[in-house]
Amino acid sequence: MNAMQDDPLTDEVPDPEAEPTPAELAHARRFAALVDKTLSGRTPPAISADDRALLEVATVIRATHGNVELAPSQQRTAVEAALHQAIGERASGRSVAPLAEAGPQRWRRAPWLVTGASTLAAAAIAILWLRTPRPPAPRPAALPTEWASRSADSLVGPIARDRAGDASARLDAIFADRLDGFRARRLARGGKP
């Protein structure tokens, strides 16, 4: 049993319900101290291959839990390296701007980008609004001509010189015509004026 506990990577997996042995507890404490030192940057110069393997596994497990954050400088370095690799710096000859400089410069242009986009959108909306044909305004229903107040020219026609003073007869004709229209409209409206 002790031999098994001396080699935890190759020995059988102990029963999870079994009480830890003093040797296991001592090994766990030693390994915990080793992990703490590693995380704080004080990795011992010489460790056994088993401990190194366990240490790598522990580091990976800790990183996957999201409890590890790179320092800002390390983050920028990692992103820049990824960008260099993505755009193929050597082939194009272009260089990636350092994130420390690129970020603030991009934000300085943001208001102008927003203004430009807003202007373009407003212009597009205005053009669409002006070019969209509007439905014609509802027109009032056309009234019959005989109901309308209108010039008497079509009724009277040109006035001959010898009839120039015959206004009474012309007015009789106008009155009779308009009375017809007035009555027709009134009848159509059920007797209402």
Added chain:
Amino acid sequence: MKFFITVVWAVAGLALAAGAGCSAERDANPPSSTRIADPSDVIDQDLMIALGQAKNFHHKSKIYMTDGNLAAATASVRQILSLAFPKGAPEADDVRNDARALLAKLLISQGQLDEATRTIDEGLAQSQRESFFVANLYTVQGEIHEARAQAFDASGDAGKAAAIDARRQAIASYDRSSQINERLQKKAMEER
């Protein structure tokens, strides 16, 4: 950055120019000349009352003329000019102009040529449009000039030049009347 600002202003300017172009295009389209009768333009009771009153004044005038009472006939016709017609009713212009033509002829028959001239001139000045009734006013104006020419002739040699001038004016008035009639008839033919 300056380039970017310039681009933004250029885009805005183009948008405004496009909008103005569209507006100008719309304004360039003339409104339809077809006029739909407005409900306020219908023949209503007020118009019929005014026409009826004018009709009565004409009949009274005829009776006075039959009796030879030209002064009363003239006064009766003159009352037509003060009748209240509905605002903007085209019949109002026609009826008033016709009354003025008759009034001027009555004044001519009474030798009141200046008053007759004033009656016609007022009618022509107040007319809003050409009509057969306006043409009739010019016809009566020509008759006034003819009557004046006869009066100058009667005054002897001193009035000969004035008589010739009056006859020329009469011809001009008749020509004016004919021109209006021709224009209106041509327009009526085109509308058919």
